[in-house]
Amino acid sequence: MTAPRLLFEEIEIDLGLDEPADQGALRARVAARLAVPAEELPAIELKKRAIDARGGRVRFHLTLAPHDPSAPALGEPLPREVDREGRVIVVGDGPAGLFCAYELARRGIGCIVLDRGKAVQPRRRDLKGLTQHGVVDPDSNYCFGEGGAGTYSDGKLYTRSHKRGDVRDVLELLHVYGAPAEILVDARPHIGSNKLPKVISAMRERLTELGVSFRFGARVVRIERRPTGAVRSVILADGSEIAGEAVVLATGHSARDVYELLDDAGVRLIGKGFALGVRIEHPQALINGIQYGKHRDHPKLPNAAYRVAHTEEQRGVFSFCMCPGGFIVPAATELDGLVVNGMSLSRRDSPYANSGLVVSIETEDLERAGYRGPLAGIAYQRAIERAAKLAGGGSLRAPATRAADFVKGRASSSTPATSYQPGLFATDLRSVLDSGGIGLSARLARALSLFEKRMRGYASEEAVLVGVESRTSSPVRVPRDPASLESPDMPGLYPTGEGAGYAGGIVSAALDGIRVARAIAAVLTPAGS
Numbered sequence: 412m413t414a415p416r417l418l419f420e421e422i423e424i425d426l427g428l429d430e431p432a433d434q435g436a437l438r439a440r441v442a443a444r445l446a447v448p449a450e451e452l453p454a455i456e457l458k459k460r461a462i463d464a465r466g467g468r469v470r471f472h473l474t475l476a477p478h479d480p481s482a483p484a485l486g487e488p489l490p491r492e493v494d495r496e497g498r499v500i501v502v503g504d505g506p507a508g509l510f511c512a513y514e515l516a517r518r519g520i521g522c523i524v525l526d527r528g529k530a531v532q533p534r535r536r537d538l539k540g541l542t543q544h545g546v547v548d549p550d551s552n553y554c555f556g557e558g559g560a561g562t563y564s565d566g567k568l569y570t571r572s573h574k575r576g577d578v579r580d581v582l583e584l585l586h587v588y589g590a591p592a593e594i595l596v597d598a599r600p601h602i603g604s605n606k607l608p609k610v611i612s613a614m615r616e617r618l619t620e621l622g623v624s625f626r627f628g629a630r631v632v633r634i635e636r637r638p639t640g641a642v643r644s645v646i647l648a649d650g651s652e653i654a655g656e657a658v659v660l661a662t663g664h665s666a667r668d669v670y671e672l673l674d675d676a677g678v679r680l681i682g683k684g685f686a687l688g689v690r691i692e693h694p695q696a697l698i699n700g701i702q703y704g705k706h707r708d709h710p711k712l713p714n715a716a717y718r719v720a721h722t723e724e725q726r727g728v729f730s731f732c733m734c735p736g737g738f739i740v741p742a743a744t745e746l747d748g749l750v751v752n753g754m755s756l757s758r759r760d761s762p763y764a765n766s767g768l769v770v771s772i773e774t775e776d777l778e779r780a781g782y783r784g785p786l787a788g789i790a791y792q793r794a795i796e797r798a799a800k801l802a803g804g805g806s807l808r809a810p811a812t813r814a815a816d817f818v819k820g821r822a823s824s825s826t827p828a829t830s831y832q833p834g835l836f837a838t839d840l841r842s843v844l845d846s847g848g849i850g851l852s853a854r855l856a857r858a859l860s861l862f863e864k865r866m867r868g869y870a871s872e873e874a875v876l877v878g879v880e881s882r883t884s885s886p887v888r889v890p891r892d893p894a895s896l897e898s899p900d901m902p903g904l905y906p907t908g909e910g911a912g913y914a915g916g917i918v919s920a921a922l923d924g925i926r927v928a929r930a931i932a933a934v935l936t937p938a939g940s
């Protein structure tokens with residue numbers, strides 16, 4: 412028998428919802444497209460799968476390629492035994508810190524990973540307590556703890572990065588450590604809060620076997636310098652000191668105390684634009700109807716996602732971090748503020764769809780409103796978060812307004828059923844959103860009216876705005892040298908990930924952590940080599 416000929420590199424096909432998608436059916440489609448007998452084709456592999464719902468015709472869009480038996484195994488290169496001295500200190504065990512540690516281990520370089528929060532299991536218990544009793548632990552919450560802000564999230568894995576190989580590397584690693592294989596082919600991959608913690612702890616366990624150490628409940632409160640000005644050590648809240656040759660700062664956008672300690676240490680910070688607004692929640696059935704039309708109940712279709720965007724007075728108003736079949740969660744890190752965010756389980760099967768709906772804020776907006784200096788954005792976020800907490804009645808009940816009322820400029824007297832467990836408090840969210848001195852609510856209301864025209868029901872009585880979504884991205888950048896990736900103000904300090912202003916989600920933070928590891932590896936060779 413002759414070996415199958417390689418007749419194509421990649422081929423794209425559309426598949427109707429009721430068409431079969433097994434290997435035989437796909438081979439037949441490819442053979443017909445190439446006008447060759449199916450027996451002449453090599454084995455076919457699904458490379459990408461997207462749902463295309465444009466124009467009311469819902470179908471799957473597939474990218475297929477010949478199976479390549481010589482492709483390297485998933486997740487290679489493997490991490491290896493590291494020097495146990497841990498010459499690198501990684502502060503923060505979110506995606507940036509964890510993937511940085513992993514990449515260092517691939518190069519045989521050991522590190523110690525410090526996180527102020529708890530490991531995934533005890534952290535889960537704190538989140539339960541947070542939701543049920545409304546008590547925020549400033550070191551263990553939806554933002555802080557093993558895996559960082561994304562551990563108990565929707566686990567969406569999209570990124571705007573065009574570095575296909577590097578993005579693939581991150582996805583492969585997540586899969587190798589337990590995420591479902593679908594993330595390797597779905598155009599909009601996601602993992603879900605029930606699966607992500609296991610992936611994160613499996614990565615930690617493997618790294619620990621190889622000599623990397625992890626310490627939880629280890630909050631860094633100071634960074635010490637050598638006489639040369641370079642980084643020497645970090646000081647923890649319990650007073651202990653850990654010395655290292657390099658410190659990776661991967662503390663995320665909610666570690667406001669870290670910006671303050673950097674400022675005190677003479678590390679320059681730059682204020683940057685970010686976005687702030689609300690979470691909007693709809694019955695998922697409404698969104699499925701809008702997106703899928705008559706196919707809304709088709710068993711092959713997942714709960715639908717959406718994206719909306721509009722520019723209003725030169726400022727973007729856009730949906731952000733949409734969670735189909737998800738839950739709104741309390742994501743504050745401070746006792747006197749209220750913050751909401753979204754998460755979902757892998758099945759995305761709650762009866763609610765939620766999404767951030769936010770307005771972009773530039774540094775000049777902050778200045779006009781009286782907030783100055785590099786930490787202006789944080790002061791502004793804090794003001795709004797405190798106003799939200801007060802408006803909700805002082806507990807974790809979130810202030811909320813039905814979308815239809817918000818557009819009409821009035822308070823709601825009731826709210827619809829919600830996924831947000833601490834509950835909603837019917838009010839007029841405009842006073843919260845405008846309390847920081849930047850007129851967000853008028854822009855949001857005009858954009859909502861427009862979205863209603865595009866998606867009938869989007870701004871209806873059934874939709875509710877929940878306040879506030881304030882932690883969309885970092886309002887601060889920690890500058891770094893473009894070649895060495897070190898802070899120009901403190902050699903040996905490597906700011907990375909979302910908190911430093913170089914990422915906006917799980918995958919981009921992981922990619923940035925890997926980049927920093929490579930920069931460190933260029934100057935630190937493994938012990939004994």
Ligand SMILES: Cc1cc2nc3c(=O)[nH]c(=O)nc-3n(C[C@H](O)[C@H](O)[C@H](O)COP(=O)(O)OP(=O)(O)OC[C@H]3O[C@@H](n4cnc5c(N)ncnc54)[C@H](O)[C@@H]3O)c2cc1C
Binds near residue numbers: 502558
């Ligand atoms: C509820 C929620 C849902 C989200 N959903 C998604 C999603 O679906 N998809 C997506 O791409 N993104 C999502 N995000 C955003 C995403 O989680 C972040 O972009 C990403 O985690 C940033 O990674 P990072 O490593 O830079 O920082 P983080 O993940 O924020 O990690 C920082 C870590 O540093 C630790 N730390 C902070 N200060 C100190 C200190 N002083 N000492 C020691 N440790 C410290 C923290 O405990 C934390 O573990 C979500 C965020 C939240 C809160």
